[in-house]
Each structure stands twice: as C-alpha cells, then as structure tokens.
Amino acid sequence: MYRLVRFGILFLFALAVPTLVGQTPVGNPTESPFKDQDYQRPEKCLPCHQRQYDELRSSVKSGYRNVSPLFNALEVAGNLLNGGLLRPVYSDSVKTTTAADGSIIPLNTNLFTTPAFVNVNQVRAGFCIGCHNGPFLRRADDPTKREVPELAGVGANFLPEQFRPLRDYHLVDVTGKQVIPPEPGGDPPPGSLPSLGAAGVTCDVCHNLAGADLTRSLLADGFANNTLAFNHTIEKVGPFAFPVAVKGNFHVSSNDQSKIALLRSGAFCNSCHDVRVPLAAPGDFQRLERDINPGGQNVLYYRLENLSTEWQIGAYNSTTNPFGKVVRCQDCHMSTFPYAGNSSYQVGDLKITSPTPGIFAENFAAVPGVATDENFPLQKRKVVSHYFTGIDVPLLSTDELKARLGSDYPDAYQPGVDEYGAPKALASRREDLLRAAARISLDNTDKTAKLGETFTVRAECVSLTGHRFPAGFSQERSAYIQLSVTDDSGFLLYQSGYVVDKPHPETGELAPDGNLDDEELEHLHAVVDPGRHTVPYATGQATNGHTNQVFEAGPDDGPEERLFFGRSEGLVLFRNEITRIYLPGQGVGRSDANANPIIATKPHYEETFSAGFANTVDNFRSLQPLVPRTFRYDIKLPTKQQLAEMGIDSIKAPLHVHAQINFEHFPPLFLRFLARTTGPDGPTGHDLKLVSEKRIDDLLKNVRSITSADFTVNIQE
Amino acid sequence: MPRRIRIAIVSFAAWVWVTGVAQGQSGYVPGVTFQKDNPNYPPRNPFYFEGRVDWNLLKIDQPSNAWEFEQRGMHKQDDLEDNAGAIADYRQAIAMNNLDNGTCQLVTTAAQANSGAQLTPPPCMFTVRLRLAVLLSGAESDQAIALYNQVLAIDPLRLGVHASIAEVYVHEAETALNAGDIPGLYAQAIGEFKAELALSPVTALQVQLTGDEANNAHVHWALAEIYEKLSQPADEMRELDLYLKATKYHSDTYPWRIRLAQKKMEKAQAVEEAAKPAQDNN
Numbered sequence: 001m002y003r004l005v006r007f008g009i010l011f012l013f014a015l016a017v018p019t020l021v022g023q024t025p026v027g028n029p030t031e032s033p034f035k036d037q038d039y040q041r042p043e044k045c046l047p048c049h050q051r052q053y054d055e056l057r058s059s060v061k062s063g064y065r066n067v068s069p070l071f072n073a074l075e076v077a078g079n080l081l082n083g084g085l086l087r088p089v090y091s092d093s094v095k096t097t098t099a100a101d102g103s104i105i106p107l108n109t110n111l112f113t114t115p116a117f118v119n120v121n122q123v124r125a126g127f128c129i130g131c132h133n134g135p136f137l138r139r140a141d142d143p144t145k146r147e148v149p150e151l152a153g154v155g156a157n158f159l160p161e162q163f164r165p166l167r168d169y170h171l172v173d174v175t176g177k178q179v180i181p182p183e184p185g186g187d188p189p190p191g192s193l194p195s196l197g198a199a200g201v202t203c204d205v206c207h208n209l210a211g212a213d214l215t216r217s218l219l220a221d222g223f224a225n226n227t228l229a230f231n232h233t234i235e236k237v238g239p240f241a242f243p244v245a246v247k248g249n250f251h252v253s254s255n256d257q258s259k260i261a262l263l264r265s266g267a268f269c270n271s272c273h274d275v276r277v278p279l280a281a282p283g284d285f286q287r288l289e290r291d292i293n294p295g296g297q298n299v300l301y302y303r304l305e306n307l308s309t310e311w312q313i314g315a316y317n318s319t320t321n322p323f324g325k326v327v328r329c330q331d332c333h334m335s336t337f338p339y340a341g342n343s344s345y346q347v348g349d350l351k352i353t354s355p356t357p358g359i360f361a362e363n364f365a366a367v368p369g370v371a372t373d374e375n376f377p378l379q380k381r382k383v384v385s386h387y388f389t390g391i392d393v394p395l396l397s398t399d400e401l402k403a404r405l406g407s408d409y410p411d412a413y414q415p416g417v418d419e420y421g422a423p424k425a426l427a428s429r430r431e432d433l434l435r436a437a438a439r440i441s442l443d444n445t446d447k448t449a450k451l452g453e454t455f456t457v458r459a460e461c462v463s464l465t466g467h468r469f470p471a472g473f474s475q476e477r478s479a480y481i482q483l484s485v486t487d488d489s490g491f492l493l494y495q496s497g498y499v500v501d502k503p504h505p506e507t508g509e510l511a512p513d514g515n516l517d518d519e520e521l522e523h524l525h526a527v528v529d530p531g532r533h534t535v536p537y538a539t540g541q542a543t544n545g546h547t548n549q550v551f552e553a554g555p556d557d558g559p560e561e562r563l564f565f566g567r568s569e570g571l572v573l574f575r576n577e578i579t580r581i582y583l584p585g586q587g588v589g590r591s592d593a594n595a596n597p598i599i600a601t602k603p604h605y606e607e608t609f610s611a612g613f614a615n616t617v618d619n620f621r622s623l624q625p626l627v628p629r630t631f632r633y634d635i636k637l638p639t640k641q642q643l644a645e646m647g648i649d650s651i652k653a654p655l656h657v658h659a660q661i662n663f664e665h666f667p668p669l670f671l672r673f674l675a676r677t678t679g680p681d682g683p684t685g686h687d688l689k690l691v692s693e694k695r696i697d698d699l700l701k702n703v704r705s706i707t708s709a710d711f712t713v714n715i716q717e
Numbered sequence: 718m719p720r721r722i723r724i725a726i727v728s729f730a731a732w733v734w735v736t737g738v739a740q741g742q743s744g745y746v747p748g749v750t751f752q753k754d755n756p757n758y759p760p761r762n763p764f765y766f767e768g769r770v771d772w773n774l775l776k777i778d779q780p781s782n783a784w785e786f787e788q789r790g791m792h793k794q795d796d797l798e799d800n801a802g803a804i805a806d807y808r809q810a811i812a813m814n815n816l817d818n819g820t821c822q823l824v825t826t827a828a829q830a831n832s833g834a835q836l837t838p839p840p841c842m843f844t845v846r847l848r849l850a851v852l853l854s855g856a857e858s859d860q861a862i863a864l865y866n867q868v869l870a871i872d873p874l875r876l877g878v879h880a881s882i883a884e885v886y887v888h889e890a891e892t893a894l895n896a897g898d899i900p901g902l903y904a905q906a907i908g909e910f911k912a913e914l915a916l917s918p919v920t921a922l923q924v925q926l927t928g929d930e931a932n933n934a935h936v937h938w939a940l941a942e943i944y945e946k947l948s949q950p951a952d953e954m955r956e957l958d959l960y961l962k963a964t965k966y967h968s969d970t971y972p973w974r975i976r977l978a979q980k981k982m983e984k985a986q987a988v989e990e991a992a993k994p995a996q997d998n999n
Contacts, residue, residue: 281833288762288835309756492972502966506926512966522967527926550926552917553876555934555969560877563769566794566803566848570970581764583827588874593918603824603840604874605767618768620757627773629796638973645984646976 029211029259032231034252039139039232041196045203048247048371051363055386056203058410058426064394065132066200067404070666072165073674073690075128078612080531080683081546083158083539084151086612088126091141093150097121100281100298111225112137116215118295123225123278129166131272134226135205136197147178147197158537160684167404170198185678185688187403194405207236209259212271218291218301222267223308224274237263239384240365245373266311269329273472275305277611285581286616304578304611305474306619310467315626317466322347322626323357327466331358334384338436339422347462348628349443354464355436360384361420387422389429391470391477391663395691395699427701434663434706437465438479438623442659442711444630449655450716452639459483459572459659459709460630461623468622470574470663475617476609478575478664480521482704485635485713486658487651494635496556496571497662498522507672507693518696520669522556523571527669528609529589530676533685544683546613547580547589551606559621568632574623575667578614581605609670653715660708665700672696763829763836767844772796780806783814783821787845800852807849814842816867823870843868843875850881858885876916880936883909887943903943910936910943931962934969941978954985 042062046053056062065071079086089095093108097119107121111130114122126137129148140146147169153159164184171192173179179192196202210229212222222228231237236251237260243253254260262268276289283290283300291299303309311317316327322345331337338355345352360382368378394401398411412426423429441460449455459481463469470477482497499519501512506527509518531545541547553560558570559577582588582600591597608614623629643650675691676682757774759766765784772792780786790806793799814821821841824830850864865882868875886906890899913936924930931937941956957978964975 282762282831284762285830286762286764286766286768287759289760306756313756494970495968495972496970498968500966500968503928505928525927525929525932525967527923550917550923552932555964555967557877562795564767564844564847565851565877565881566791567851581830583830584825585827591920591922593915593920595920598874600874601825602870602872602874603764603830604872606874616764618766620768620770620774624771624774627771629771632798636971638971638977642973642977645980646973647980 029229032210032233032235034231034233034235036232037234037251038145039135039196039202039204039208042199042202044250048250048366049203050367052203052386054410056388057408058412058424059386059388060390060392060394060426061132061201061388063194063198063200063405063409064396064401066170066198067167067194067396067401069395069690069695070671070674071128071132072167073678073688074611076163076165076684076688076690077546077610077674077677078128079158079163080160080677081539081541081544081610081612082124083156083537084154084163085121085124086127087151087154088129088137088140088148089150090137090143090146092143095150095154110137113141114216116293116295117218117291117299120278120280120299123299123301127225127278131226131275132200133197134228135208135230135232138230138232147195155539156537158539160533160537161686163684165678165688165690167198170195170404184684184686185690187689198405204236205230206263206268207238208232209237209263209268211259211262212267215293217271218276218289218293218296218299220293223270223312224272224276224305226272228268228271238365239264240381244366244371244376244378247371247373247375249373264328264330266308266317266326266328266330270308270312273305273329274303274308275473276301277304277614279615284616302614302617303619304617305472307467307471307474310471310625314466314624322352325358327357329466330384332433332466333388333390334386335360336385336420336422338432339420347626348460350439350441350460350462350628352439352462352464354439363419385420385422387426387429389426389433391430391434391472393427393430393665393699393701395695397699431703434703437469437706438463438661439707440481440659440661440709442657442709445657445711446713448714448716449635449637451637451643451651454634454636455713456568457483457485457633457635457657457659457711458630459633460628461572461661462628463623463625465625468619468624470622474576474619474622475578475611475614476575476666476670478521478573478667479623479661479706480574480664481572481631481659482662483572483633483657483659486656488654488656489652491648491651493637493651493655494633496558496633498556504668504672504693507675507696509693509697513697515697517665517700517702518668518693520667521571521573521664522554523559523573524557524607525552525554526550526607526609528673528676530673530679530681531683532681533683537683541589541613542587545589545677546608546610547587548606548608549590551588551590562631563621568634572631574621574661576621577607577618578609578611579605579616579618580608580613581615609667609673651715655713655715657711657713658708659710660705663703663706665702668696668700671700761835761839763824763832763834764840765842767842769795769844780809783810783839783842783845786810786813787842787848790845790848794848794852804849804852807845807852810842810845811849811864814839814845816841841867841871843871846871847878847881854881854885855888858889861885874916877913879909879913879916880939883907883913883936883939887939890946900947903947906943907940910940927966929963929966931959934960934963934967937963938969938974938978950985954982957982 088110089107091108095107096104097107099105110126112134168181171179171188172195179189208230210231213227213229214220217227234251235254237254279300284302315321336359337357340359341356342353343356362380363383364378365383393412401409414425416424439462444458446455470479480497485494486492499516503509503511526548527550529545529547529549534543556571559573561567561570582604587597587599678688678690680687769791777785780789786806787810790803794803820838822838824840846864846868850861854861862885865878868878883906886902890902893899937956937960941953944953960978
C-alpha cells in the first residue's frame with residue numbers, strides 16, 4: 001500500500017514537472033491569498049539571508065540609486081522644466097488634468113497606481129520614483145506612510161525655490177520619524193538614518209512579485225515603467241520550486257509556479273529595464289508609438305531605455321547564440337559571470353574568447369539552522385548572486401554614502417574577494433563586466449599606405465552583451481573607439497576618440513586640472529543652458545534652460561559625419577542619442593554673431609542632453625549584440641612637402657594602428673549641465689548640492705581599453 | 718495511509734491543478750504576444766526616422782518606400798562597401814521623396830508637425846540627400862551641390878552642409894581645366910566656409926563658458942589652405958591663427974597640422990621681421 005502511495009506521489013510529481021518547466025508568466029494576476037504584510041526593511045531579511053543582503057547592499061539599484069546625485073539631479077531637472085509634473089500624486093489628491101477631449105479629469109493616481117492610463121500626466125506623476133521606488137508609491141496612498149509629499153502647486157503654480165530633491169525625503173531619526181534637511185538639498189541632519197524609501201529596490205520589491213501588469217504596460221506586454229503587479233503579503237516568491245517552510249512564518253515561500261517562473265525569467269527584468277517617456281501629442285516626432293490599452297490612445301511616448309526589447313528580440317533570447325541556450329539577464333548579472341571560465345566561439349569572421357554566462361555558485365539559499373521551521377535541514381543549491389553588477393559606480397564618496405545609507409554601507413572600491421573569488425568591490429566587478437562586453441579587430445585594415453594619400457583602417461567591433469552595448473540610459477552611457485596611427489618613431493599621424501585636458505569655466509574649473517576623466521570627447525562642443533530663477537515661475541525652456549547655449553562640431557566629429565553624411569571619418573561613438581526637433585518659429589537657445597536669437601525656420605534636429613526636453617530618440621547608435629560591424633577610417637597621410645615644412649625628413653615605417661574601446665561613465669558636459677541647473681544660478685535659485693565640478697573631478701570613473709587591437713601598415717614609396 | 722501522506726497528496730494535486738489553471742489563463746508570452754510588430758521598425762510620425770537601423774533588424778526582403786530604400790543604401794554603403802549599390806538605392810529613395818514630383822514637402826510651420834496626423838506628402842528627408850551628395854561630390858559635383866542645397870532647404874541650421882558644399886568647390890578648383898575658373902570656385906568655397914562658421918559663431922557667452930576663442934578648426938584649416946593657394950598670406954595667417962586657437966583645448970584628428978600651422982606662422986613672422994629693417998631703412 002505504502003509503495004502504491006509513494007508511486008502516486010512520484011507520478012504526481014512527474015506530472016507537475018512539465019508544467020513547471022513550460023511555464024510562461026501570467027499577466028494581471030489575482031490577489032495573493034496570504035495575509036497582508038507591509039514593506040519590510042532589507043534588514044528584516046538579513047538574519048536568514050545574510051549573503052543576499054550583503055550582495056544587494058553593494059548594488060547600485062538598492063540604496064545608492066535613490067540618493068544618487070545624478071538620479072536626483074535628473075529628476076529635479078525634469079521637474080524644473082515642466083513645473084513639477086514628475087512628482088507623484090496620491091489617492092487623496094484634488095489635482096485635475098485635462099483629457100484629450102477637453103474634459104477635466106481627476107489626477108489622483110500615478111505611474112504605479114494608475115490601473116490603466118488615459119492621460120499622459122498619469123504616467124508623468126511619479127515617473128522616476130515609480131521605477132526606483134515603485135511599490136512605495138502605492139504605500140504612500142496612506143498619508144501616514146508617505147515619504148515624498150505631493151507638491152502643492154505644479155505647472156504655472158510650481159514654486160522652484162521650495163523644491164527639494166527626492167533624497168531629502170529619505171531620512172528618518174532613530175524613532176523612525178521622517179527628518180528633512182533644513183534647506184532644500186542640505187546635508188543629512190546629524191544622527192539621521194536612511195528611511196525605507198532610501199533602500200530603493202529592496203528584497204520585497206522583487207520577492208513580492210505577483211505577475212506582469214499588462215494593462216499598465218503601454219504595449220500591453222509587461223514591458224517598461226515598472227509594470228509588475230505585487231503582492232503586499234507574507235507570500236515571498238523565490239526561485240525554487242519546492243521551498244522549505246520558513247521559521248515562525250515570518251513569510252511564506254511561494255509555491256506559485258507562474259510567479260516563480262516569472263521571477264526566473266528575463267521577462268521579470270523587462271518590466272523595468274525598458275523606460276518609455278510620456279510625451280504630449282504628437283509623441284516621438286520620428287516614431288509613432290502609443291499606449292495600445294483601451295483608453296490609452298492619447299498616451300504617447302519615446303523609448304528612453306530600450307534594453308529589454310533589445311534582449312527580447314536578440315540572439316541571447318534564443319538558442320541561436322554561441323551558447324546554444326537562452327541566456328537570461330540573470331545569467332550575466334546574477335551569476336558568477338564573468339568569473340567562471342571562458343568559452344571560445346566564432347562570430348562572423350571574429351574568433352572570440354569570452355567569459356561563460358549562466359554558471360551559478362552552489363550555496364545555501366538561507367542561513368542553515370536559522371531560517372527554517374523546525375530547523376528543517378537545508379541543502380546547497382545553485383544560487384544567484386544579488387550583486388546585480390552593471391556599469392555604474394556611485395558618484396558619492398564612501399563617507400557620503402554612509403551618511404545617507406548607514407554606517408555599514410560598503411565601499412565601492414574595497415579590497416578583497418568574496419567566497420566565490422569575485423571582487424568585493426563594485427568598481428572592480430563593473431570593470432570586469434565591461435571587459436567581457438565587446439571585442440575589436442583591425443585585421444581588415446589596408447596593409448600599405450602612401451605619403452600624401454589616403455589609406456583605410458577598418459575597425460571591426462562586436463558586442464557580446466545580451467542587449468545592445470552600451471544599454472540602459474544609453475543616450476548618456478557611452479562607449480567609443482579610441483584609435484591612433486603613429487609611425488615607428490612614435491610620431492602621431494592620426495587620432496580619434498581622444499580627450500584633451502582643458503578648463504571648464506562654466507562650472508568653475510578655470511585651468512586644466514590634469515584629470516582626463518572629466519573631459520568630453522571632441523566630436524562636439526556643447527554647453528547646456530541651466531536656466532535661471534524667475535518670479536513668477538513659468539514652465540518651459542525660455543527660463544528653465546535645457547537648450548544648447550553652445551553647440552558646434554568638434555574636430556573629431558564622427559557621429560554626425562558617419563551617420564548623416566556617410567563619411568568614413570571621426571569618432572566612432574556607441575552612444576544612442578536623444579534629440580530635440582525644433583519646429584519653425586522656435587528658438588534654439590543661442591544667438592548669432594550679432595546677438596540675435598537663432599530661430600528655426602524649418603524643423604531643426606539637434607542633440608539634447610536632457611531627457612525631459614527630447615522629443616525623439618535614436619536607439620540604434622549603440623552596438624548590436626553578436627553582429628559584428630566594421631567602421632572605416634579614411635586617413636590621409638601628410639605629403640612630403642608638409643613633412644619638410646615641419647622639419648621632418650620622412651615618417652618612419654611601418655605605421656602602427658592601435659584601437660581600443662573605452663567606456664565613459666557619463667558625458668561630462670551632461671553632468672556639468674546638471675551641476676548648473678541644480679546649482680545656485682539655476683531655476684531654484686539655490687544650490688541643491690547634487691552635482692558639482694568637484695564631484696565630477698573626484699568620482700567620474702571611466703574604464704579605458706575594455707578591449708583592444710593593433711595592426712601594422714607598411715609605407716609604400 | 719498515514720494522514721501526513723494523504724495531506725501531501727491532496728496538497729500536491731491541488732497545486733498541480735492550480736498551476737494548470739494558471740497556465741490556461743496565460744496566452745501571454747512577453748515580447749511576442751503583444752510587441753509583435755517589429756520594434757526595430759520606426760513608423761513615421763510626423764517625420765521619418767533620420768537615423769540608421771541595422772539592416773538585419775528591419776527584416777525587409779525588398780524595399781517598398783523611400784525610407785526603406787534609404788536604409789538599404791546605408792547598409793550597402795556602410796556594411797558592404799558597395800557605393801554603387803548605395804547610390805542606386807539613394808537615388809530611388811529620393812525619387813520617391815521628391816519635391817519636384819510632389820512626393821515630399823518642406824515643413825514650414827509648427828502646426829504641420831504638431832497636427833497629430835501624418836503629413837501628406839511626407840516631409841523631405843535629409844540624410845539620404847546628404848549621403849548621396851557625399852558619394853557624388855567627386856564625379857558629379859553639380860548634383861552634389863544641388864542635393865546639399867536641398868538639405869539646406871529642409872534644415873538651414875544643420876551643421877556641416879555649407880562646409881560640404883565648400884569642399885566640393887575646392888575639389889572643383891583643384892581639378893579645374895580652365896585656370897580662369899579657379900579664383901571664382903575658391904571664392905564660392907570661402908563663402909560657404911564662412912556660412913558654416915556663422916552657424917556656430919564664437920560669442921562672448923561662449924568665450925565666458927568655455928574659454929575657447931575660436932572653433933571649427935577644420936574650417937579654419939581649409940580656409941588657410943585656400944588662401945595659401947590664392948597667395949593671400951595675411952588671410953592665410955589669420956586663419957592659421959584661428960586654427961591654432963580652435964585646437965588649443967581640442968587638438969585635432971590630424972595633430973601634426975598643429976605643428977605645421979605653427980611652423981608656417983613662425984616662417985611668416987620671420988619673413989615679416991626680416992622685412993621690417995628694410996622698411997625702417999627706407
């Protein structure tokens with residue numbers, strides 16, 4: 001009899017396995033049947049999940065992002081332009097907005113709490129914090145749990161002088177009561193501690209997963225803008241099919257296979273790692289895209305971050321990649337990658353050796369002897385890392401991080417390795433990840449060159465990432481080719497992708513400072529208008545800046561020359577571009593030589609460095625994964641006469657071509673714009689202490705030569 | 718049967734049933750079920766996408782409109798080094814997006830773009846015209862200049878177009894069969910280079926913000942070369958001086974030009990200095 005029962009159990013188990021394996025995530029899930037539980041601080045999870053806690057603490061998405069000067073400055077800059085429309089509204093709001101048909105409708109739901117969007121301002125409300133602190137927006141419908149208040153006045157009633165960065169609200173005292181710096185943007189008051197909101201994407205945010213929210217995602221596909229549905233209960237979703245009961249029922253480990261399957265899939269990450277920015281009609285000027293859900297036809301957008309779409313339709317989300325299996329986001333960002341050995345494979349004519357994704361460490365998922373009911377013994381299993389290593393390091397010093405996030409906040413540059421041999425330092429892991437991201441070859445370069453004539457260098461590049469490279473906020477994340485041609489004595493004949501140490505008077509650097517990480521590439525010279533404090537406040541760029549005060553082609557102007565003119569010269573820049581198309585009659589924000597404002601008479605395309613000011617985007621300048629692309633440089637050598645004029649007899653053969661791909665943390669000119677617009681001369685009229693020239697100089701960290709190649713060219717007489 | 722085992726079986730059966738129901742609810746596959754239109758193909762609104770989409774991502778067998786011909790032309794030019802094929806595709810694209818046959822229009826008011834409806838005919842595209850102009854600039858310079866001027870009609874503020882026209886005139890001057898044509902061609906080149914400089918002038922605000930006293934190093938270098946050929950040393954030295962100012966904090970892709978410019982200026986100054994005593998003696 002018992003044998004029969006055992007057989008029955010095994011049969012049922014066998015029946016269940018295919019359902020588990022074949023799961024696809026479910027949209028619009030029903031409520032969890034478990035009892036409610038408020039969002040918990042990550043410290044609550046620490047006793048049983050110490051390793052995960054420690055790893056997550058060092059990731060930028062948890063904690064750092066919410067106090068990041070760049071994130072906060074970007075959010076401030078957008079609000080200064082549109083009069084605070086990016087700040088959340090809550091269920092008790094009496095604000096209204098005007099629908100497309102002219103009717104007035106309540107505006108009392110935000111990016112995270114609106115069931116289905118009918119108005120672009122619902123997407124705007126809480127737009128930035130909606131991903132970086134999404135579930136807290138729902139929690140904040142209860143005024144007693146609200147960290148970020150609703151603005152009293154928006155649009156023309158916005159009061160920039162009273163406006164605070166989001167991080168001002170993420171501080172509490174020892175009793176848990178919110179404390180706010182006396183002045184907007186001020187330092188944390190003595191003794192203050194990080195609030196729950198300061199923790200950013202916490203354990204609960206992911207493990208409260210309920211499913212994809214299809215009606216809140218603009219293409220009804222569970223992509224972008226935090227379109228997940230969450231439980232707010234003790235049900236916590238982990239990656240294992242048969243979880244063990246938790247000690248004391250602090251939480252219940254979910255056995256809902258659809259939730260588990262979603263958590264384990266790339267689709268889970270897709271819900272946040274596409275970002276679609278709401279735009280008033282007509283939307284993205286070069287691409288018609290709108291909310292396809294019923295009632296959403298007036299909600300248009302442009303794709304600021306397209307990472308998830310890139311992965312979803314790319315080779316890694318298929319079996320036709322070098323690894324013969326789907327490589328999920330988790331396989332690179334939550335595994336032992338890039339520290340678990342290499343694979344060699346062919347991509348086009350390139351032979352590649354790169355780290356192998358999808359290898360996971362074996363460990364306990366919870367602390368043995370502490371975590372399980374009746375001390376049920378735990379087994380070691382394949383576990384994920386919670387480092388979530390990406391391409392970012394904090395733009396805050398360790399002391400500043402500790403002041404805002406707690407005295408135990410890890411140093412991004414700390415020495416040592418973890419139990420798996422991976423560097424503890426976020427900065428080192430970031431660098432290693434970047435070195436796994438791309439390869440370059442010069443093998444198809446012309447083999448000979450002649451004085452006074454042009455020869456062609458061919459730099460073949462391939463991205464090995466699951467998405468395009470770079471990805472994410474790819475209009476500011478930059479990778480580029482640094483290329484040089486020298487003769488055998490070191491005489492520099494050509495350079496591209498170079499930087500020059502120079503002064504930056506606009507942010508107070510009056511002389512070159514010896515630092516190159518704070519220098520802009522030479523394809524473009526631009527300075528962005530920070531705006532100015534005006535009373536009364538008016539929305540728009542006339543007083544709030546965001547236009548280009550200086551905008552001119554530089555000597556290494558590759559991006560424009562290569563794309564629009566088709567010329568094989570200048571900088572190869574893997575940076576997507578947000579663009580403002582000025583319409584006839586609109587000022588571009590600078591003056592001609594006679595001090596007359598330059599007004600567009602026809603549609604004028606110009607790169608902008610403000611996501612809030614863009615009305616179109618080019619997401620195809622980054623490097624496509626696993627599809628090599630060759631960039632040519634037609635390089636003209638000096639003539640004999642020119643050499644003679646320089647006092648040089650001849651150049652010494654052979655020529656040496658060196659190419660390397662560098663990664664730029666953020667474009668310095670973009671940071672200088674944020675420094676100025678959130679500084680004392682910007683629209684708030686005081687310094688919000690977010691970005692400064694010193695911060696740029698001290699903390700902007702580029703990674704040079706993530707891959708390189710060399711080639712020798714003979715000189716033909 | 719022990720109670721624990723019975724409970725386990727019932728729980729397990731319930732779980733299997735629940736997961737089965739959950740599966741049945743879901744016809745949804747992220748990225749497939751809804752985002753089924755090719756996300757890499759940007760539908761026009763109101764302007765065409767004036768960028769370059771990797772050709773393999775467009776999944777087009779045969780181009781069917783101006784934009785698709787332009788995209789295939791870019792693929793041929795950039796990826797295949799097939800300039801002849803690119804020229805053919807660009808010509809086809811322009812034939813299908815042309816003011817002369819009414820298949821495109823110039824946008825002259827904001828209302829046209831903001832109307833919320835697709836423009837009919839569509840706006841004239843500039844990228845395809847620029848690319849074709851560059852490819853034709855050596856052999857068919859008149860056509861190249863005409864195309865550049867079409868781009869200026871589409872967007873008069875676009876950087877690099879006047880300089881490109883100037884480069885065509887320089888090429889014409891360098892290859893002119895009739896020596897009498899050369900000064901006129903250089904004069905036209907100078908005019909276009911100056912028009913390029915006027916689009917991004919060095920203003921007092923720019924000097925204050927950047928410390929740059931000059932910009933657009935390549936234009937100043939090109940102007941200096943023209944003035945050298947025209948034997949106008951004062952103008953040549955002025956342009957070399959501006960070139961050196963423009964490269965002071967920005968260097969050059971051809972950094973040896975900086976050394977060459979310095980040498981030329983030193984030589985010119987030496988000649989000037991040498992001439993001074995003679996003048997004094999006179």
